[in-house]
Structure formats: structure tokens, C-alpha cells
Amino acid sequence: MGGMGKGVNSVKAAFHFGGSAHNGFSRLDQTQTGSSAPESRPRWAPEETAGFLSHVFFSYCNGLVRMGYSRPLEHDELWDVAARDDAAAVSGRFQAALASTVDPVKHPQAEAAGEALKAREAAANKRKTRAQGAAQDQAAAEPEWLQQALVRLLAEQAAKQSAAPALGGGAPAAADEPLAPVARTTRAASRLLAVAGEAAGASSSSGGGGGSGMDTVEEALVSPR
Numbered sequence: 001m002g003g004m005g006k007g008v009n010s011v012k013a014a015f016h017f018g019g020s021a022h023n024g025f026s027r028l029d030q031t032q033t034g035s036s037a038p039e040s041r042p043r044w045a046p047e048e049t050a051g052f053l054s055h056v057f058f059s060y061c062n063g064l065v066r067m068g069y070s071r072p073l074e075h076d077e078l079w080d081v082a083a084r085d086d087a088a089a090v091s092g093r094f095q096a097a098l099a100s101t102v103d104p105v106k107h108p109q110a111e112a113a114g115e116a117l118k119a120r121e122a123a124a125n126k127r128k129t130r131a132q133g134a135a136q137d138q139a140a141a142e143p144e145w146l147q148q149a150l151v152r153l154l155a156e157q158a159a160k161q162s163a164a165p166a167l168g169g170g171a172p173a174a175a176d177e178p179l180a181p182v183a184r185t186t187r188a189a190s191r192l193l194a195v196a197g198e199a200a201g202a203s204s205s206s207g208g209g210g211g212s213g214m215d216t217v218e219e220a221l222v223s224p225r
Helices: 002-017 052-057 060-070 087-102 108-166 180-206 210-222
Strands: none
């Protein structure tokens, strides 16, 4: 049985690698000559030296797996990188090609469009910031506007009540009470100030409900008491 196994291994090695086996691989001289040759020394190429059946069944990988699993690979067993594939040479050629082809090519239209887009975005951000600041300022200053509107409305109402008898609008309802218009104006002012205080409190608590506060003031002005 032992001799049969050795014979089978020898046949497999002959079929797989087509030459004398060396730990599963065969060292063949793959020296390249000519102006395009990167180097002139033997290289280690298991796939190139494998036979037809080894390519069909991928058997040329078995030797590499056995070598790497049973013991570490040695320097002489490694396939060196060709000189044309060296990192320094490749990076140098890449940088030269980049400098000669990509860098000189400029796109002025694309650059101008990009600058215009950046300017529009910056302007939009500024407008948005100003709008937010204006809304916050309006919500914070709503009580002052309410007070100014109340003073103006009270002055107009007092002027109308004082000018009504002089324009022949008829005798006052309570002629024996000359201070009746003043009393009515005072009561209206007190009622409006109370409503304004409630509206200002609601506006400050909600952070932007100034419209509802003005509606409440207008309802208080037109509703009779």
C-alpha cells in the first residue's frame, strides 16, 4: 500500500506540474528577454507551470496550501514582484500621468456654477436667519405694541365721545352727569388694559401668539358692556 501511494503521488505531481516536483511546485526558468523584459531571472509561477488537469481541478493550489500550513514559507519560495510592478515605479508613473492629463484640464463653467450655488445657499441662510430673528423680536415686543395700540384707540374713542355733543349728535343720555363720558372711557380703558394684560401673558407664554392677543383686544373694543 505504501508503494502504491508513492506511485500515485508521483503520477499526480507529473500531471499537475509537468516537471520535477519541488514541494508541490516545479522551478522552471521563465526568463524573459528583449526590451520589454522587466528582469532576467527565474520567477516562481505555480499557475503558469501547472498542467491541464491541474488547471481544470485547481490542484496547483494544494502544494501552496500544504507549504504554508505545515511550515512558514521561505524567501526563496516566494514569487518576487516584477520590477515594473514595484510600488515606487507605479506611483511615480501615476503621479506623472495625473499631472499631465488631469491637472491641466479645468472646467471654468462648472467652477462658476459651483461658486454661484454657494452664493445662493449663503444668501438663503442669511434670509432664513433674519426671518427667524424678526419672528422672535415680534413675539418679544408684542406687549409694547399692544399698549401703544390701546393708548391710540382710547384717545380716538375719547375724542369721538367728546365731539359728539358739539356736532349736534343729540343731547347726552345723562345730561345731569357731565362726567359720564369720562367714566365710560375710564371703564373701557380698565377693561382694555385687563384684556391686554391677559393677551400679553398668553403671547409671552406661547412664544408667538400675538395674533390671538390682538383679536381679543378687538373683541373687547366692539363688545358693549
